[in-house]
Amino acid sequence: MNLLDPAGLDCLAALAEAGSFERAAQLLSITQSAVSQRLRSLETEVGHLLVVRSRPLQLTEPGKVLLRYARQLQGLRADAARELGASLQREERLPIAVNADSLATWVLPALDPLVHQGQRQGFSLELVVDDQDFTHDRLRQGEVLGCVTTVAQALRGCGCQALGAMRYVAVASPLFLSRQVSQGLHAGNFSQVPFIVFNRKDDMQAQWVSRAFGVRQPRLRERFVPSSEAGARAAVMGWGIAVLPELLAQPLIQREELAPVRPEVWIDVALYWHHWRLGGADDACPSTPGADAPSPSLLDQLGQALAQGAHAALRQPEARAAG
The missing domain is CATH 1.10.10.10 (Winged helix-like DNA-binding domain superfamily/Winged helix DNA-binding domain)
Structure with missing residues (x-):
């Protein structure tokens, strides 16, 4: 061709x-x-x-x-x-897909320096939002150049980098808990208690209930709120129990607007950055002595910025002690 x-x-x-x-x-x-x-x-x-x-x-x-x-x-x-x-x-757009919870917590601060750089150099970021289990599909279909996803396996022609784990905890307003589950949430009453759900792709609440009570494929009373921030606000207003990123829930817990539900139960979701290899520093052959190091591509820079932001915000694997 x-x-x-x-x-x-x-x-x-x-x-x-x-x-x-x-x-x-x-x-x-x-x-x-x-x-x-x-x-x-x-x-x-x-x-x-x-x-x-x-x-x-x-x-x-x-x-x-x-x-x-x-x-x-x-x-x-x-x-x-x-x-x-x-x-x-024409200003080039660099579309990347991220999950809503990462967007609501750590991604914007991580990318802020690159956004300002792009304003000077003629490119702009386009953030495409989808569930963390589905952002990888957008990369596969060519809609985006990179994605934050739960998928660990890289596509052919793509690079993959572990970012860390986002912890999810269950929370609700203190008033809601006193009125709806005054005896505590347990296997006998969770199906009658409303849970706040992002959308029909979101199974985080079901995963949390399965882990908390050992119930396979639990059926929940769902109230759909398709925004991470709005879902947290709905929980503060007493709409139901929400399973939120700890990064989003912790400030609200500290202000006593939300209270933990079964704090001994949590879910850690590992996140990865995938991007198409465009011939930048990641793909270069080892440089010869004295040769200039290849300039990292914009996608390489995105990956570096996201990795730094994730390292500061997400839970990282504990380093093994030297033997």
Whole structure:
């Protein structure tokens, strides 16, 4: 296959991001007819239909393969511009997927220096939020260049780095506990007590109940609140029991707005950073003596920033004593 047209790949990425030809044209500052023409040219070049013209648009499987390539090309272009001190015609977006709980606690402080750097160097971060067990799918499908996930196995062509473990604890407002479970939460009453759940992908509450009471596949009274911060606030307001990141719950416990429920029971969730390898320092061959060290790619820098933030915020494995 010949070298793919970068303009056509940019159109494909814009269509995947925008979901329509009209919005993709706005992103690229070209006409809709130009978007259609570039897409048709790319489809002719590769011999596959890449986009299903539905509402919203859907990428075909070949389209998802090329989307991964398009995202990596955008990352390489941003790296080249940064190293050359050049300005890009259009600000490049670096999409990464993170789980809502990490976003609500440690990710923003970790990425803050890079965000300000990006404002000066012509790239911007795009944070895509999904459940921590599903962010990896977005990487596989080419929607993002990196992700924070619970998956430990790296995809082919990707790097993987352990970040640490996020601890989850059960909490509720003191008033709720005194009224709803005055005798304590136990195996005989948990099914009648409401639990605050992020969304239908979220099984953290069920995992906690299973661990606390030895019940397989427990059925819970669920109240859905699709936000980490709002879920914590709902718990403070007495909506039910919430299984929250300890990082989010601890300040509320200290202010006595929330109280621990069965504090001897917790869940530690290991998190990992995955990213496509774009030819930065991670992929370089060992340098020869006296040679300049390769400049880390933007994704490498993202990984370093996330690793530093995670090391400060998340639980790290205890170092083994020297033998």
